[in-house]
Amino acid sequence: MSKRNFTNLNMNPCKMCMPMGAAIAFKGIEGCMMLLHGSQGCSTYIRRHIATHYNEPMDIASSSLNEKGTIYGGARDLKKGLKNLIKLYNPQIIGISTTCLAETIGEDIDNIVKDFIEEENIKDIQFITASTPGYGGSHYEGYYYALRKIVEHQTNISYPNNTLNIIVGNISPANVRQIKKWLKDFGIQYTLLPDISNTLDAPFNNSYKKITPGGTSLEDIKKMSGAKATIEIGLFVPEKYSPGKYLEDTYGVPLYRCPLPIGIENTDYFFNILSEISEKEIPQEYLEERGRMLDAMIDSHKYNSEGKATIFGDPEIVYAITKLCMENGIEPRIVATGTKSDLLKKMLIEDLCQKNYNSVVLENADFDTIHSYIKKNSINLLIGHSDGKFIEEKENIPLIRIGFPIHDRVGGQRLLTIGYEGSTRLLDTITNTLLQRKYSSYRSDLYRRYYLTSVDYSELK
Amino acid sequence: MTNHENFKTLDERKESIICNSKFENRNIKCDTNSVSGAVSQRACVYCGARVVLNPITDAYHIVHGPIGCASYTWDIRGSLSSGEEVYRNSFSTDLREQDIIFGGEKKLSNAIDEIVNRYNPKLIFVYATCVVGVIGDDIEAVCKRAQEKYGIEIIPVQSSGFAGNKKSGYKAGCNAILNLISRYPKHKKEFGINYLGDFNLAGEIWIIKNYLKKIGVPIITKLTGDSSFEEITKATKASLNIVQCAGSMVYLAKQLEKKYGIPYIKVSFVGIEDTINSLRNIAKQLGNKEVIDNVEKFISVQKKKFEKELSYYKKRLYGKSAAIYVGGGFKAISLIKQFKELGMKTVMVGTQTGSQDEYDLIKSLTDEGTVILDDANPTELEMFIKEKGADVLVGGVKERPLAYKLGIAFFDHNHERKHPLSGFEGAINFAKELDITVNSPVWEYVKKEGEKDVKKKFYKFEYESV
Numbered sequence: 001m002s003k004r005n006f007t008n009l010n011m012n013p014c015k016m017c018m019p020m021g022a023a024i025a026f027k028g029i030e031g032c033m034m035l036l037h038g039s040q041g042c043s044t045y046i047r048r049h050i051a052t053h054y055n056e057p058m059d060i061a062s063s064s065l066n067e068k069g070t071i072y073g074g075a076r077d078l079k080k081g082l083k084n085l086i087k088l089y090n091p092q093i094i095g096i097s098t099t100c101l102a103e104t105i106g107e108d109i110d111n112i113v114k115d116f117i118e119e120e121n122i123k124d125i126q127f128i129t130a131s132t133p134g135y136g137g138s139h140y141e142g143y144y145y146a147l148r149k150i151v152e153h154q155t156n157i158s159y160p161n162n163t164l165n166i167i168v169g170n171i172s173p174a175n176v177r178q179i180k181k182w183l184k185d186f187g188i189q190y191t192l193l194p195d196i197s198n199t200l201d202a203p204f205n206n207s208y209k210k211i212t213p214g215g216t217s218l219e220d221i222k223k224m225s226g227a228k229a230t231i232e233i234g235l236f237v238p239e240k241y242s243p244g245k246y247l248e249d250t251y252g253v254p255l256y257r258c259p260l261p262i263g264i265e266n267t268d269y270f271f272n273i274l275s276e277i278s279e280k281e282i283p284q285e286y287l288e289e290r291g292r293m294l295d296a297m298i299d300s301h302k303y304n305s306e307g308k309a310t311i312f313g314d315p316e317i318v319y320a321i322t323k324l325c326m327e328n329g330i331e332p333r334i335v336a337t338g339t340k341s342d343l344l345k346k347m348l349i350e351d352l353c354q355k356n357y358n359s360v361v362l363e364n365a366d367f368d369t370i371h372s373y374i375k376k377n378s379i380n381l382l383i384g385h386s387d388g389k390f391i392e393e394k395e396n397i398p399l400i401r402i403g404f405p406i407h408d409r410v411g412g413q414r415l416l417t418i419g420y421e422g423s424t425r426l427l428d429t430i431t432n433t434l435l436q437r438k439y440s441s442y443r444s445d446l447y448r449r450y451y452l453t454s455v456d457y458s459e460l461k
Numbered sequence: 462m463t464n465h466e467n468f469k470t471l472d473e474r475k476e477s478i479i480c481n482s483k484f485e486n487r488n489i490k491c492d493t494n495s496v497s498g499a500v501s502q503r504a505c506v507y508c509g510a511r512v513v514l515n516p517i518t519d520a521y522h523i524v525h526g527p528i529g530c531a532s533y534t535w536d537i538r539g540s541l542s543s544g545e546e547v548y549r550n551s552f553s554t555d556l557r558e559q560d561i562i563f564g565g566e567k568k569l570s571n572a573i574d575e576i577v578n579r580y581n582p583k584l585i586f587v588y589a590t591c592v593v594g595v596i597g598d599d600i601e602a603v604c605k606r607a608q609e610k611y612g613i614e615i616i617p618v619q620s621s622g623f624a625g626n627k628k629s630g631y632k633a634g635c636n637a638i639l640n641l642i643s644r645y646p647k648h649k650k651e652f653g654i655n656y657l658g659d660f661n662l663a664g665e666i667w668i669i670k671n672y673l674k675k676i677g678v679p680i681i682t683k684l685t686g687d688s689s690f691e692e693i694t695k696a697t698k699a700s701l702n703i704v705q706c707a708g709s710m711v712y713l714a715k716q717l718e719k720k721y722g723i724p725y726i727k728v729s730f731v732g733i734e735d736t737i738n739s740l741r742n743i744a745k746q747l748g749n750k751e752v753i754d755n756v757e758k759f760i761s762v763q764k765k766k767f768e769k770e771l772s773y774y775k776k777r778l779y780g781k782s783a784a785i786y787v788g789g790g791f792k793a794i795s796l797i798k799q800f801k802e803l804g805m806k807t808v809m810v811g812t813q814t815g816s817q818d819e820y821d822l823i824k825s826l827t828d829e830g831t832v833i834l835d836d837a838n839p840t841e842l843e844m845f846i847k848e849k850g851a852d853v854l855v856g857g858v859k860e861r862p863l864a865y866k867l868g869i870a871f872f873d874h875n876h877e878r879k880h881p882l883s884g885f886e887g888a889i890n891f892a893k894e895l896d897i898t899v900n901s902p903v904w905e906y907v908k909k910e911g912e913k914d915v916k917k918k919f920y921k922f923e924y925e926s927v
């Protein structure tokens with residue numbers, strides 16, 4: 001049931017490649033500039049993709065491997081690239097990832113970088129490497145893996161401190177700002193990784209900087225090994241890619257893994273963890289927000305009952321939105337991710353069965369397969385990133401855009417969808433989409449159904 | 462570099478930047494590989510090949526490689542179709558670790574089988590991406606075997622990203638088309654032309670097709686906007702090739718001339734002046750008296766029709782200055798001319814893949830002091846936009862956020878566009894979009910941000926007493 005239509009083909013991909021995720025992760029580190037070791041095209045495509053979602057300049061250098069570098073090894077190009085990058089950007093940190101090409105020809109970036117540091121006698125720049133062959137996984141894994149490498153590289157045994165580590169998934173800058181506000185309101189000192197709240201959503205001012213201010217500082221990252229706990233938003237991250245797991249295994253920092261706080265249960269869970277860690281009650285403000293969310297759920301429950309949704313995107317967002325839908329009586333008929341994740345599938349099926357939904361769950365899927373299931377089911381809502389636009393157009397089913405990437409609408413970076421407030425906004429959008437459909441068609445529907453079909457009186461006799 | 466001696470860019474890049482000046486006759490360095498670490502705005506060979514071939518509406522495009530290359534190029538271009546929509550899908554062999562180790566030929570050949578079993582393809586293109594070039598998959602052999610098995614056209618495109626730049630990709634795309642054409646017998650010549658180098662973005666080909674119809678010139682084959690397998694195989698019937706996007710398609714035109722004796726001329730339907738010249742030129746080349754007369758009639762009618770609207774925009778744009786950073790030299794040249802038509806001046810011109818003679822022409826078309834750059838990076842763009850005080854930047858998707866962060870207007874000149882820029886209609890759209898962005902009210906507020914005095918920054922409301 002969960003197979004793709006094609007075995008040897010991915011038709012209309014529902015995922016991106018590893019270095020894409022790494023690029024977003026590095027963008028959340030203060031003073032950091034990224035270089036992709038490999039061919040020029042990958043870095044340009046990734047820049048383009050990120051730039052259209054966030055509407056922010058996104059500079060990623062490339063070592064621009066050509067035929068020579070590919071045959072004889074790319075050390076020369078990588079070193080030259082680093083040198084040029086330093087001249088142009090003067091960064092404090094350089095994140096270095098690889099593309100498929102560099103990995104295939106067996107480049108040892110750690111060693112090349114080590115040589116480079118020695119040869120150039122560099123003292124004041126940190127280099128963080130993360131091998132991210134595009135064929136090794138999707139952007140989802142690339143994102144967490146880069147974060148893990150950052151943590152591995154920058155932490156040592158340190159004194160216990162009173163901070164909380166919070167590792168956020170690939171969420172919008174607006175959502176990151178929201179989490180920061182919660183932590184502040186709980187009076188929690190924290191290190192949030194990666195902090196893209198400003199770097200990928202910078203306010204306009206007249207002094208544009210090539211390396212946008214903001215991001216998690218190295219100083220804070222160093223403290224992570226002595227933190228009192230780590231919250232990692234990322235339920236489905238394989239352990240080998242998980243920064244939180246590393247901190248737990250290496251320094252004994254207790255790890256709380258949690259889903260994206262979307263929907264009432266997930267948000268409750270998140271706030272309970274905050275309350276437990278801070279040993280403080282949940283602030284009144286949020287209790288009220290929660291109450292308002294319940295109020296909204298009541299207000300719209302009848303309309304929502306008509307929803308039959310297809311949900312797609314990264315594992316985290318798919319899981320959280322499916323829960324939001326179930327809580328509100330919206331049927332998640334088809335749930336799909338392009339990333340490989342048996343765990344997601346298992347957990348979703350359990351949750352869905354519990355609520356008596358007989359949904360289709362797809363992992364490692366492509367849009368072709370998702371599309372063919374949509375045709376077989378009467379779906380009236382698509383919820384996911386903007387690559388679903390193709391199905392929206394062909395099947396004339398509205399698409400609610402959430403997640404990454406959103407290319408054909410503005411404001412992806414400003415979408416607030418987490419917590420009680422964010423979930424309520426998202427829920428309203430879903431409900432209103434259903435209402436719009438209803439209002440724009442019920443007159444003609446009823447006319448067709450009852451006026452145009454004549455009653456068969458023979459049945460009455 | 463006369464007056465920019467001390468600007469901050471990489472030494473390797475200095476030769477690729479010149480300033481238009483009487484005292485400067487150094488040639489610009491262009492058509493080379495990008496400098497490592499310089500943050501080039503260029504894409505890759507594969508990208509170039511995809512630009513050329515993707516608009517063929519009934520072709521199946523299989524990207525042989527890991528997922529990213531296909532994912533980032535899925536349906537991102539605005540080529541329209543009047544027929545099939547197969548080309549809007551993205552097929553990838555989605556190579557994984559295992560395939561990289563053991564080779565991907567088997568997967569590719571199975572993939573072709575699967576497409577043939579599910580659909581009824583007539584034409585399949587198989588693109589090689591970077592890793593495929595390295596792991597040594599013989600895509601030519603796979604395509605050949607499959608072709609013999611199924612009796613359909615399966616054409617390999619040698620587009621490994623690292624083996625050259627976007628321009629080599631154009632060539633790879635053109636070679637694939639030639640490959641296809643050469644598989645069919647040479648046709649007898651007819652009165653009619655092939656139109657090369659228009660990808661039917663926002664229906665641009667349809668506009669030009671209508672013009673040509675009005676002047677009595679049939680199009681035999683469109684390459685490649687809104688084209689199809691059948692149509693391409695008929696290309697040898699044409700008595701003339703006209704080439705619009707010279708950067709990508711002159712190579713093909715030259716080959717068609719050499720192999721099939723079809724002469725070609727370069728045309729441009731961007732801007733009113735170019736459109737008029739091109740129509741006249743086509744008529745002249747065809748040497749048909751009736752067509753020549755029709756062209757003059759058509760031009761005078763069109764001119765009248767659009768003159769008034771255009772003069773409205775001219776007034777609003779007069780004296781503004783523009784910076785250009787686009788893909789090809791041909792595009793840049795048309796833009797400079799269009800700005801001239803509108804009474805604007807061009808203060809910076811850069812391209813990703815311009816050639817030496819295109820840069821020479823650019824130099825002759827622009828004024829003293831204009832900065833000209835090849836394969837520029839964001840640092841250079843920022844610097845010259847600021848230094849030259851440009852009011853608007855023309856560029857693609859990646860350049861847009863930069864312009865906005867610098868607080869200047871932006872004109873979208875990319876392959877995604879949703880409004881045509883060709884012909885008379887296009888010239889109006891061009892002026893209109895410029896007006897919208899250059900004269901937008903938002904800049905008034907944005908400018909205030911720069912003022913130091915905070916009091917001035919906030920808007921004062923004055924209440925009148927009742």
Ligand code: SF4
Nearest residue numbers: 017042100134529530
């Ligand atoms: S999948 Fe590999 S080759 Fe393709 S864009 Fe991603 S890193 Fe580059």
Ligand code: SF4
Nearest residue numbers: 041042505530591622
């Ligand atoms: S792997 Fe090669 S072909 Fe694919 S996007 Fe990168 S440079 Fe282009």
